[in-house]
Amino acid sequence: MKRIIINADDYGLTKGVSSGIIELYKKKKISSCSVMANCEDREWHFKRLLRYGIPSGIHLNLSAGRPISPPDLVHTLVDDEGNFISAETLLIRERIGKIDYDHIKLELKAQVMEMRKYIEPDHFDGHRHFYFFSQRMREIVFSLMSSLGIMRTRIPYEGKLFHDSSIYFILRTAFLNKFSELAYKSALAHGFRFPKYFRGQQYTGNWSKKRLLNIMRSSIDSTEIMIHPGYSDKKLRSISSLNDCREKELRLFLNAKYYQDIMLSSFESLLD
Numbered sequence: 212m213k214r215i216i217i218n219a220d221d222y223g224l225t226k227g228v229s230s231g232i233i234e235l236y237k238k239k240k241i242s243s244c245s246v247m248a249n250c251e252d253r254e255w256h257f258k259r260l261l262r263y264g265i266p267s268g269i270h271l272n273l274s275a276g277r278p279i280s281p282p283d284l285v286h287t288l289v290d291d292e293g294n295f296i297s298a299e300t301l302l303i304r305e306r307i308g309k310i311d312y313d314h315i316k317l318e319l320k321a322q323v324m325e326m327r328k329y330i331e332p333d334h335f336d337g338h339r340h341f342y343f344f345s346q347r348m349r350e351i352v353f354s355l356m357s358s359l360g361i362m363r364t365r366i367p368y369e370g371k372l373f374h375d376s377s378i379y380f381i382l383r384t385a386f387l388n389k390f391s392e393l394a395y396k397s398a399l400a401h402g403f404r405f406p407k408y409f410r411g412q413q414y415t416g417n418w419s420k421k422r423l424l425n426i427m428r429s430s431i432d433s434t435e436i437m438i439h440p441g442y443s444d445k446k447l448r449s450i451s452s453l454n455d456c457r458e459k460e461l462r463l464f465l466n467a468k469y470y471q472d473i474m475l476s477s478f479e480s481l482l483d
Contacts, residue, residue, distance in 0.1 A: 214476045216406060216435040217464075218243040218365075220270060221338070222260065223250030224451070228441030229259065231461040235440055236265045240464045242475035245270035245336050248326040249279050257329040266477035268334035269326050269361070271319055271352065273341055274298040275450070279321040285314040298339045305345055315351055323359055334363035334478035343367065343390045349397065357401045363478045364403045365435060366391050369412050377417055384413045404482040411437035416456040418463055427469040433481060440464060 219232040222244040235241045243266045250256050260267060274295050278285050282293035287310050290296055296304070304310045326332055335356050342348040356364070368391035369384050398405060410430055414422050416439070426436060440461035441447065443454045 212472055212474045213430065213432045213434070214481055215430055215473045216243050216476050216478060216481055217241040218245060218268075218336075218435055218437055218478075220245045220336070220437060220439050221247060221441070222265075222267070222270070223247040223253075223256045224275065225441070225444050225446040226252065226255065227444030227447055228457065229256050231441035231457065233259055233263055233265070235461065235464055236263055238465060239475065240467060240470075241438070241440075242266065243268065243333075243477045245334075246326060246332070247272050247275065247338065248322040249276050251276065253325070253329075261330060266333055266479060267330055268336060268363070268478060269323055269332040270338050271322060271335055271342070272338040273301055273315065273318065275338060278318050279325050280314075280318045285311075285318045287311045287314050288318060298341050301341060302344055305348065312347065312351055315348065316355055319352065319355055320359070323356075323361070332361055334365065335361050336365040336367075340367050340387060343387060343394055346393070349394055353397060353401045353403070357403075362403055363482050364398065364405050365409065365437075366395055366398060366405050367409050367412055367437070368392060368395070369409055371429075372413065380413045380415060380417065387412060406433050406435040406478075406481060408434040409437070410434060415439060416453045416460075418456075418460045420463065423463060423467060424469055427467075427473070438464065 219241050222229050222232050223246050232244050245268045247270050249272060273288055274297055277294055282289045342352040368388050372381055410426050438460060439453055439457055441457040443458045448454045
């Protein structure tokens with residue numbers, strides 16, 4: 212039987228997203244989630260996370276919502292209104308020397324400390340994989356997480372390209388594969404543990420029954436499948452291009468019948 216992590220990203224992004232993730236866990240369709248610790252209405256989100264005991268990691272985030280740190284202390288990461296800049300702007304600023312790396316360390320540590328008020332994260336990963344596209348940011352994140360004792364993670368190397376996906380996600384996956392290969396040795400050197408295989412990037416926002424079956428059949432032991440389910444509420448539609456497709460993804464996984472040869476695992480149960 213194959214041990215598979217099905218991890219739902221973006222818990223906390225909106226109440227609709229969190230509600231969808233909880234519903235999937237209650238139906239035993241996922242085994243883990245990644246939490247945006249800077250989410251609004253944190254008490255609401257974490258109360259439900261604890262109620263249902265969902266194995267949870269921290270979804271490190273520098274591009275959605277507002278920082279936990281006072282904006283003036285991380286001003287190179289935010290806009291004039293104190294909101295995080297976009298992931299694309301973050302990388303551009305970093306490339307031209309306009310990002311203070313101490314701001315990154317301060318904010319990411321604050322997110323971990325905030326989550327630890329409620330629950331200990333069992334792994335870490337990044338919103339939109341932001342730190343894989345910069346060697347300096349990647350090493351900052353790896354060193355910080357190691358110092359904080361969070362030693363399980365995700366390496367988003369998908370390997371095989373499925374050409375039934377969109378051109379955008381095929382190219383993005385190929386690009387991410389390249390940077391994930393560079394990160395692999397560094398992750399091992401830091402002592403991180405991670406699933407051997409990763410799936411889901413190429414079908415982000417574009418899942419179907421056929422694609423789900425393809426992923427389930429092609430995944431082997433020690434694989435993480437990343438998904439982005441949720442209810443498309445008003446808040447989500449105002450902040451994310453992944454909105455109605457999340458609800459479609461939620462319905463797809465709720466009705467999926469392809470779990471016969473799979474043992475759903477968490478990061479902790481798979482990697483310890």
